[in-house]
Amino acid sequence: MTGTSLRGRIQPQNFHRSGDAALRRMVNNTKEFPQIDVLLATYNGEKYLREQIDSILSQTYKNWNLLVRDDGSSDNTIRIIESYRDLVPDRIVVLKDDLGNLGVIRNFSKLLGYSHSDYIMLSDQDDMWLPRKIELTYKKMQDLVKKYGDDVPLLVYTDWKVVDVNLSVISNSGWRYFKVNPRSGKSLAR
DSSP states (O other), X not given: OOTTOOBOOOOOOOHHHHOOHHHHHHHHOOTTSOOEEEEEEESSXXXXXXXXXXXXXXXXXXXXXXXXXXXXXXXXHHHHHHHHHHHSTTTEEEEOOSOOOOOHHHHHHHXXXXXXXXXXXXXXXXXXXXXXHHHHHHHHHHHHHHHHOTTSOOOOOOOOOXXXXXXXXXXXXXXXXXXXXXXXXXXXXX
8 A cells, every 4th residue: 555546446448458549649648747657566466457557548647657667476467567568668668677576665666766757656556546646646746846846855645545356435535444644644543
């Protein structure tokens, strides 16, 4: 569970199977806004990975790149990632190294080292982002830049919906469901 997670109940557009020119036109219409790197650390994530990548492809904010590093999966995760990269090669970068299984934190750390964007979002492989996630997060960042200046490091984190395996909403707020106070980072559970 990351601070940037926002699983939601949307119907994936199944971009992977469509593979048509309309998808390429949609994701390439991007130069009006700064590039945002979405970092996706994977490990044996074949069960939900397509839904997450489809939800990234469905974003209303279009100027993003997806950087993916797999942590030594033994399932079909790598094949899924490479098939998306082959579909949209100018947007999805698969990082390969001989470092083996680093664990989720070090996997994200490696991805952070590869990103050169001013704006970075972290994505868990079992997330499913609502269509305006990147747009709304970027807008909040811009509000904070206006308030604090662009020479101050900023972090925006979002609430998320808690869903079951069928994406039925259990709770509209992960913060409330898990009794987390986002302002202090402390659990409210007693």
